[in-house]
Amino acid sequence: MIENTEIENKSPATSGLQLFAELVTELSSSTKTNDKLQSLVDYFAIAPDADKVWVIAIFSGRRPRRAVNSRLMREWCLEIIDIPDWLFGECYSTVGDFSETLALLLSEVEILKPENENLSYYIEKFIHIEKEDESIKKKFIVESWGQMNSKEKFVFTKLITGSFRIGVSQKTIVNALAKTVKISPSVIAHKISGNWDPATTSFDELLGEDASVTDFSKPYPFYLAYAIDDTVESLGDTNLWQAEWKWDGIRGQFIKRNNELFVWSRGEELMTDKFPEYFILNDLLPDGIVLDGEIIPAIDGKPLPFAVLQTRIGRKNISKKQLQEAPICFFVYDLLEYNYEDWREKPLTERRKKLEEIIQPIKNTAIQISEIIDFESWNSLAELREKSREINSEGIMLKRKDSVYKVGRKRGDWWKWKIDPLTIDCVMVYAQKGSGRRSNLYTDYTFAVRNGDELITFTKAYSGLTDKEFAQVDNFVKRNSIEKFGPVRTVKPELVFEIAFEGIAASNRHKSGVALRFPRMSRWRKDKKVDEINTLDDLKKMLEVYGK
């Protein structure tokens, strides 16, 4: 018989890794932002300070370095439960997540003595053992597994191997902290951004009252725009709006404080060292300044396509040739700080005026102001927009002249008015299972165009269909598989899709000779048959027109 009271009395965790494991379980199982927010607020109310700092760090992408690689952990797991490696592989492809696979496989490993150390204890351990011998790592990992329940094993392994993709946005973290320490969200967002090390920063140092100016590198949160969902005419009087080109590079923030230059990407990655072109700007910009703009390659002030920027991203050593062929510039959009003063609350026209005063006298190819588009009417602006692709722009940004610089993605004052994507009709030929939320479902597809009697693959795409459509395609894949290569299925070429993409570039890595930018499935063309899809020649023509 079930004793009701006994069930209710099971005491919840109040500290330790268990508390964090419960948080992760709640966050990943709840489907509503408010519930997630509440889970975080509850967690921050009782968790130890050191653990809180790590939770902020982990959920904003600051993981400790990987202390143990997953191949070793896989070996140790196989040893413990005595199964062959191929069976681990089968399990992994069904679960779609390494840490979860381990936790499930090790579910019966007995809890010898539950230790329940804090989250910060384990992370400090990871940092310690990173440089140690394999045997020491193994001892620590295997013993830890033996002291944990399944949920703890999952988060423990996840902390080592990967990021927690559980649908918690930066915004949710910020709001939860704002509720916890009673400071406004925009201040919190600023405090937890930038260059801080969770191993040496205390909760008070991070969020306490005196915790601001010490870190000079700290960027402001970016103000992001939504795509306009109504007609532009609905924005009213054109005189109230400023129009700019929307450039296709990396959104970035320039900070010069204490005579030091910092370049941040929107993904909060510090990129200063990646672009030597920028070094000279430390001499040319005034001190105490923060600029918002686009990191983009340009020659003679004209932007180059994103594919050119890709030749520079991720390179440690940059050749002379690359510096010549893909020189990086900063196209400045906005002024956020001037003379160490936060300018975000001032209206756009005032910020813009000051920005022009500062930037225009600087004559250097590494920086230029992003021009304002003169336009008479919405109609004439629409005509200009049609030319976007010719100048390697993605379309137009519309900003209210009296707008302040907000935090995060907001409606109303700023809108992006992008050009329609390029599209091509093609047929699905390979399918592979997705990961995470889409594990066990075929959601990752490869597409081909026709070339005479042949089908030539040219892109993959994973997004754009509804859950229902994914289920239907998954069903089709399972019934129409021709061959199986590892996780990949060759599928009867029958389903036709329209693929939308933002750009096209020549590529010698792909059989088709082209690489697409942001490909996604825009429509399932149930009305079309395989012999009606586009050809390789069509793709090549697009490359000629847009691939410059």
Place this chain on the structure above:
Amino acid sequence: MPQLITFKDKGLFCEAGNFYIDPWKPVDRAVITHGHSDHARFGNKYYLCHRFTKPILQLRLGDNNYQTTDWNETINMNGVKVSFHPAGHIIGSSQIRVEYNNEVWVVSGDYKTENDGISGEFEPVKCNAFITESTFGLPIYKWKPQQEIYDDIIRWINKNKENGKTSILITYSLGKAQRVLQALKETTQTIFAHGAIFNMQQTLIDAGFDLKPVVRITPETPKELLKETVVIAPPGAEGTSWMKKFHPYSIGVCSGWMQVRGNARRRNVDGGFALSDHADWNSLLATVKETGAERVFVTHGFQAAFSRYLNEKNIAIGAEVKTQFGDEDESADSPLEIKNEESESV
């Protein structure tokens, strides 16, 4: 000598006895393991089933030529000895033992080894050849004891009540629904149910099973009456306008597939309970060993992985059997089962 049971277009066929087991196309003589619709189909001229299965078939397939039997009774079919043995999967579910010329084959149907108190206690049957399901034939599937899962469900229901929410539990109408209702009968007085659940529950009660009655939800059921209650609904009701009536609510799904987080997240449910009516990895292995079978045919699930493991570990000579439903390692969420709300699918 031909195999005693062969794998034909219409299903598992015993030539010596001239009958099929769970055929998927109409045949003259069908022996039925249990009442789920992917095992018991329309159109057969003659059905042999366990006496508990008959009311289920009558509800679903209408009047037919049914013959019933009890567990451990031997029936002679063309000189072949046929007997039924409890499979523990759902009410009436049985393994089929077939004996001819001193050779014994057993078809497991679907089974679970943990005794749920209503489906009969699974008995391993000694045989030469064993045809086993493998729906959850990977070592990631190891079930917690059912009482722990029931406790989780009750805790979830209590939490929903505290938050002013109705608890909607998604279960298949035959099998899981009876099991969950039985688990909740001590803690929840009145349980409401979708018509599909109600019909099955009532059919079984009318047939003499001591099960908890449920209250059928109709368009006339007042909304206030449903506040903070427990509602049992089949997967087909999920996401339909039928659910609006219960707002605010939480959805919990009871299925072995909930063992993997991605499945719960994909379905956008609030509570996923890995409660299964199928054998888990350990039970599949233990059962294969207990039957003493030299040959094991693996169907329905992760047959490639499970049979390969049996071979590599020298547990038996394992072979995978392809069904008409598509390729190996996927009958778990095969297209057939997605359409068919009775079996556990994604």
